Amino acid sequence: MTERIRGRQRRRCRRLAATVPMPAPFDQDRFLAGIAELRGRPIEVLTSAVDVPCGLLVSTDAIDYILAPSNTTSLHRQHIVFHEVAHLLCEHGEGTTVPAPVLPGLSADLVRRVLGRSAYTDPQEREAELVATFLTQRLADPAPREYSGELKGIGKAFGGPAR
Incomplete structure (x- = not known):
């Protein structure tokens, strides 16, 4: 990937993250309710009973489920939730179908798509990670800074706004 394309991707991800409603003070339930309202469908976070280092996004016809591991810190779990939300916001995997054997106990009709790490292309993973990182930065520094001179x-x- 060329630097030019990477810069464009970074700017797009920063703009997308800047448009996401972020409650202050931050509350994950309110954040997810805002995203659900934008998308027109509920989002539920489930804690994974299996010790895995990453999250998983499962979208059905009625609801989006984010599975987050229980064996990590709250900050890491929050980043995982942001990462999976970023896949939703970027519309990665739209229209993907999952055969029933992939998710035993769930019918193929119920599951519209399952988005796991192996299902994304590398650019989609980079994009989701960038959006998640920019969302996390908004929590740490919610007010954009004004730069001038050399700092501008x-x-x-680095792909940021000149402000």
């Missing part, structure tokens, strides 16, 4: 150029060089 540095921000632009």
Whole structure:
């Protein structure tokens, strides 16, 4: 991937993350309710009983489920939720179907798509990770800074707004 394409992707992800409603003070349930309202479908976070290092997104016709591991820190779990939400916001995997054997006990009609790490292309994973990182940055520094002079150029060089 060329630097030019990476820069474009970074700017797109930063803009997308900046448009997401972020409750202050941050509350994950309110955050997810806002995303659910934007998408027109509920989102539920489930804790994974299996010790896995990453999350999983399962979308049915009625609801999006985010599975997050229980064997990690709350900060990491929050980042995983942001990452899976980013896949929803970026519309990764739209229209993908999952055969019934992939999710025993759930019919193929019920499951519209399952988005796990192996189902994404590398650019989609980078994109979701960037959006998740920018969402996390908004929690740490919710007010955008105004830059001037040389700092303005540095921000632009790293794909940020010139502000």
